[in-house]
Each structure stands twice: as structure tokens, then as C-alpha cells.
Amino acid sequence: MGQALWTADELAAATGGTLVAGKNWQVQGICIDSRNANTDDLFVALEVERDGHDFVQSALDAGAAASLVANGNVPGAKLVVKNTQSALEQVAIAARKRSNASRIAVTGSVGKTSVKDALAIIFSQDGATHKSVKSYNNQWGVPLSLARMPVSSKYGVFEIGTSSPGEIAPLCGLVRPDIGIITRIAEAHLAGFGSVTEIALEKASLLAGMGEGGTAILPADDACFDLLQQQAGYFSVQNIMTFGRADGCTVQILNWNTGLDGSDGLFLVNGKQLQIKAPVTGMHWAEILAASMCAALAAELAPDVIASAMQLIKPPSGRGGLVTLPLVNGSAVLMDDSYNANPTSMTAALDTLSRMPAKRKLAVLGQMLELGAEERRLHAELSWPIEQAKLAKVWCVGELMRALHQKLPAQRQAAMSDDVDGLAADIYAELQDGDVVLVKGSNGSGVHKIATQLQQIAKAQKSGK
Incomplete structure (x- = not known):
């Protein structure tokens, strides 16, 4: 068994909780769904659609080492806290503070998961890389993903989503990204926002939580680009990179071809043309890969290394x-x-x-x-x-x-x-x-x-x- 993700004492220190029925345990993972519990996991009993406390025994039966609970009247070793959602967020913050990983956060209306997964593949060529699984991008998915980040990670890539105003800023405050990416803004979740402009403002709040000296990556071809750029200035983000087909982009898409066998095209990067090939299908992949190129450049990876890694990228499940x-x-x-x-x-x-x-x-x-x-x-x-x-x-x-x-x-x-x-x-x-x-x-x-x-x-x- 390798290094533990968390020890009982570390979790107690992070949350201020009380260890009950065992103090020497350690965990290799964290889960919030007992159906997905693995051996030596910490099961977090959230109270969302259903009360997670009702499933502590199921998680223990699946091999979980202990549980994080607000109600101590459950079986097994446990860490008892006042509120399990707040405690999960505290563990996430502790994970961020103990690690030297460069943190990258991705939001936007389209392409978030594809950019996140593409970056995980690119960064993994340079060092240990942790990423959000699936589309874990909401109020429990983001802290869960961050809390799962091993201390040895060189990079952490996180997806941040929203369906109503005021959700992104606190989530970004947990991650405190060094690099923040906003993909295209679109007519998604209009029921919660009312207009594309309001959606853009919410997405731009990602920049509010950026670390000092952070880099914002913005979609130059988007109708909301000027607004996003304005918000970057409002949040005092001075380092801005852009992607798209517009002249002057940090990564400019010169051409793109796509078919059943994959896609290829030319990007202009630092004044030099770079051939890009990837086993993905769709014109939208040009922007996904251009945004990913920006992020990897911001992390000081070489353009040819990034382009080579792109040949390993595959579309996430259900995305083309x-x-x-x-x-x-x-x-x-x-x-x-x-x-x-x-x-x-x-x-x-x-x-x-x-x-x-x-x-x-x-x-x-x-x-x-x-x-x-x-x-x-x-x-x-x-x-x-x-x-x-x-x-x-x-x-x-x-x-x-x-x-x-x-x-x-x-x-x-x-x-x-x-x-x-x-x-x-x-x-x-x-x-x-x-x-x-x-x-x-x-x-x-x-x-x-x-x-x-x-x-x-x-x-x-x-x-x-």
C-alpha cells in the first residue's frame, strides 16, 4: 500500500471534528456514494437528496475504513463534525494548502469536461496529475475532487459548473486556481440566469478566486469576450491569454479539418505554426485544444510536447x-x-x-x-x-x-x-x-x-x- 491519502489525525485537524471508535485509521480515497465505495475509502455522509448517514453501513460493507458524519449514532470508525458539507470543504482547503500542485480550473457553457480531460492527459506527460472525475463540478463535486488530490500531485485540474447565480465564486475560492479557463458562453441554464450576459458574468466570477499572479484564459471569438476581459480587469487578473481564430490570439486556430478518422489543423503559437493532430471528431475540438494549449503554455510546457500529447486525447464518454x-x-x-x-x-x-x-x-x-x-x-x-x-x-x-x-x-x-x-x-x-x-x-x-x-x-x- 502506498502513502495514505489522509490519516485520521490529519482529517481531524482539518475539520476540527472528533474521532470516535478508532483513531489510527487511514484512507486511500474519499466517496460520497456508498455504491461507489472502495476498500479503505472515507465515506462522507452528505445530506443532499437522501441522508448519507443511512448508507454508512453499506459503505463499510464495501470496504470503507471510516465515515465522516454529523450524527455519531452510526457504526464503525468515524469522524464526527457539525456539518459534513462544511467539513468536506475544510478537507478540500487542507488538500490545497498541503500541496505544491499547480491548480487549473475550467468553466464555461460548453466543452468544460473535454478541456479538463485533455489537460489531464497533457499534464500527465510532465508529472503526477489529479483531475475531477466525470463532471464533478458542483457544490459537492468540486470539494470532493479537491479533497481527493494526493499531496504528491504536480498538477490538479478541476471543472467548475453552475446552474444558478452565485455558485462559481465560492467553488473557485476553494480551488484558488493558478490558471483559470473560460470556454465558450452559450444559452445554457437560461432558466436560472435569464440572459447570456448574466451567464457570462457568473462564469467570469471564476476569476475572483484566482491565486496571486494567476493566468486567465479567455475565448477571443466569443460574443461575450469584451465582457469577460473587462471582468478580468475588475478582479485584478493581469495575465490574460486568449484562444480562437481572431488575429492576435495567444493560440490562434489557422485551420481545422475533421472526419471519422480524427482531426488535424494548424495553430499559430508564439509566432510559429504548429501542426496539431488528435483522434477526436468535430470542429469544436479546435477550440477545446487551443484552450488546452494555452493552459499548458501557462504552465511552461513546450509547444511541441503539448502537440505530441494531444495525439493521445480521446473524447470523454457521451461527448462525440x-x-x-x-x-x-x-x-x-x-x-x-x-x-x-x-x-x-x-x-x-x-x-x-x-x-x-x-x-x-x-x-x-x-x-x-x-x-x-x-x-x-x-x-x-x-x-x-x-x-x-x-x-x-x-x-x-x-x-x-x-x-x-x-x-x-x-x-x-x-x-x-x-x-x-x-x-x-x-x-x-x-x-x-x-x-x-x-x-x-x-x-x-x-x-x-x-x-x-x-x-x-x-x-x-x-x-x-
């Missing part, structure tokens, strides 16, 4: 990966971008689909949630990029998608469904050799289940079942 779907005669390709969606990311995905060398281009589109009063208009307006992409058929899923379905010409209307049940088998049966089918929608739309079921059918086809 390609899967072959075998058919009786030939095969089709699934473009699984089903993790989440907003109007900007949906349009980008349709643009990527339009560039695919397919006999037919198909799409399964789930409703986009949390868009506020303009939700039906924003769904209906997807008809234009669909027309531009010349899609053969579109399956619309969820009540809000009815606005799009009704606007599509009859020949493009595959089906309109309020739920996902049974759709995967029907869609698979419609596929023909050479088809490319995009699956995309908000996580709450459930279309990720369709993507999963299509892959399950494909696996059964390959095994001959």
Missing part, C-alpha cells in the same frame, strides 16, 4: 465518440454525444455530422432542459442547422422537441416520442450501410439510454446473438 454498429449488410456509425446539450453544443454537433462522409445522416435529438421562457423557440430554431446538414431522418425525444418536430419537413420526421422506451430497437432496425447517426440531448432527456442501448444491440450483433 464514434462507435461502429454492425448490420446484416454492412455497418453504420453512432456518434454518441448524448451526455448533455444546449443550443450551441447542439448546433456544433449537427455541424460535425454534416461533415461526415455518410450515405445518410440521421439524428436522435433529446430535449434541451433549463432554457427558460425561450425554450420552445430555441428548440424550433434547430431546424436550420438540420436543414444545412441535409439530414435524412430525425427522431425527436421529449415534449420540448415537439416544437422542432413540427417545424421539420415531413420527409425528415422519423418519429416524435415523449420518452426513450423502445426507441433504440426501432432506430437500429432503420439503419442502413453507410449511415451515421448522432444521438444528443440534455442528460435529463434520457437519450443517453438510447446511445447505450444501440451499443448493446451492436455488441449482441457482433457476438451473433
Whole structure:
């Protein structure tokens, strides 16, 4: 067993809590879901949708060494505190203070997870790198990710998200990033903000918690760029790097090509052209990689080292990966971008689909949630990029998608469904050799289940079942 992530005494010192029923334990990890507990984990009993105290025994049965609780009337070794959320945040702060790691935080409306994962791969070529798992970017995910950072880490990469005003600044205050990245601003979570300008201001609050001498990385091509730059000045961030296609960017995208076999293009970096290749598909990846290049440059990695590492990058699950779907005669390709969606990311995905060398281009589109009063208009307006992409058929899923379905010409209307049940088998049966089918929608739309079921059918086809 290697060095412990935390000892009982270290956790007690960080939280001011009381050790009960054992004081000599140590942990190798931290979890908040008993279903994901591993051997020698610390189980944190948060009181969110359900009371975590009810699952302490389950976590211990799975191998957890101890629990962090506010109610001491639970089994096993435990650290008793007044409030487990506050205690988790205190452990996160202690993790930051004890480590010399360079900390990078990523926010924005699109591309956060892809940038975070790309940076983790790039930085891992230079030293031990810790990152947020999945999309752990909210009020419990950020402190959990930070608390999990080993003291030996050279880099820590954290994703920070929001669905309503006032959430980012305190989370950024925990991380205190040396490098802060803001990706594109888009019409996401409009229900909580009301306007894109308010979204931009919330994203810019990432800069409020930056460490002294920190570097802000901003999207030069974004309509909110001037506002973001203004906010950087307001928060006294003096080091600013930019990415995009605009002249004068720190990392300027000169060209970008994408296809089923990956993407490549030219970036202008420090006055020199740099060839970039990556096994990812989509025009939006140019900005993801350009933003990542900025962050790695800010950490003083060499451009050629960064470019080489980019050849190892793969899209996160549900974010544009390609899967072959075998058919009786030939095969089709699934473009699984089903993790989440907003109007900007949906349009980008349709643009990527339009560039695919397919006999037919198909799409399964789930409703986009949390868009506020303009939700039906924003769904209906997807008809234009669909027309531009010349899609053969579109399956619309969820009540809000009815606005799009009704606007599509009859020949493009595959089906309109309020739920996902049974759709995967029907869609698979419609596929023909050479088809490319995009699956995309908000996580709450459930279309990720369709993507999963299509892959399950494909696996059964390959095994001959």
C-alpha cells in the first residue's frame, strides 16, 4: 500500500471534528456514494437528496475504513463534525494548502469536461496529475475532487459548473486556481440566469478566486469576450491569454479539418505554426485544444510536447465518440454525444455530422432542459442547422422537441416520442450501410439510454446473438 491519502489525525485537524471508535485509521480515497465505495475509502455522509448517514453501513460493507458524519449514532470508525458539507470543504482547503500542485480550473457553457480531460492527459506527460472525475463540478463535486488530490500531485485540474447565480465564486475560492479557463458562453441554464450576459458574468466570477499572479484564459471569438476581459480587469487578473481564430490570439486556430478518422489543423503559437493532430471528431475540438494549449503554455510546457500529447486525447464518454454498429449488410456509425446539450453544443454537433462522409445522416435529438421562457423557440430554431446538414431522418425525444418536430419537413420526421422506451430497437432496425447517426440531448432527456442501448444491440450483433 502506498502513502495514505489522509490519516485520521490529519482529517481531524482539518475539520476540527472528533474521532470516535478508532483513531489510527487511514484512507486511500474519499466517496460520497456508498455504491461507489472502495476498500479503505472515507465515506462522507452528505445530506443532499437522501441522508448519507443511512448508507454508512453499506459503505463499510464495501470496504470503507471510516465515515465522516454529523450524527455519531452510526457504526464503525468515524469522524464526527457539525456539518459534513462544511467539513468536506475544510478537507478540500487542507488538500490545497498541503500541496505544491499547480491548480487549473475550467468553466464555461460548453466543452468544460473535454478541456479538463485533455489537460489531464497533457499534464500527465510532465508529472503526477489529479483531475475531477466525470463532471464533478458542483457544490459537492468540486470539494470532493479537491479533497481527493494526493499531496504528491504536480498538477490538479478541476471543472467548475453552475446552474444558478452565485455558485462559481465560492467553488473557485476553494480551488484558488493558478490558471483559470473560460470556454465558450452559450444559452445554457437560461432558466436560472435569464440572459447570456448574466451567464457570462457568473462564469467570469471564476476569476475572483484566482491565486496571486494567476493566468486567465479567455475565448477571443466569443460574443461575450469584451465582457469577460473587462471582468478580468475588475478582479485584478493581469495575465490574460486568449484562444480562437481572431488575429492576435495567444493560440490562434489557422485551420481545422475533421472526419471519422480524427482531426488535424494548424495553430499559430508564439509566432510559429504548429501542426496539431488528435483522434477526436468535430470542429469544436479546435477550440477545446487551443484552450488546452494555452493552459499548458501557462504552465511552461513546450509547444511541441503539448502537440505530441494531444495525439493521445480521446473524447470523454457521451461527448462525440464514434462507435461502429454492425448490420446484416454492412455497418453504420453512432456518434454518441448524448451526455448533455444546449443550443450551441447542439448546433456544433449537427455541424460535425454534416461533415461526415455518410450515405445518410440521421439524428436522435433529446430535449434541451433549463432554457427558460425561450425554450420552445430555441428548440424550433434547430431546424436550420438540420436543414444545412441535409439530414435524412430525425427522431425527436421529449415534449420540448415537439416544437422542432413540427417545424421539420415531413420527409425528415422519423418519429416524435415523449420518452426513450423502445426507441433504440426501432432506430437500429432503420439503419442502413453507410449511415451515421448522432444521438444528443440534455442528460435529463434520457437519450443517453438510447446511445447505450444501440451499443448493446451492436455488441449482441457482433457476438451473433
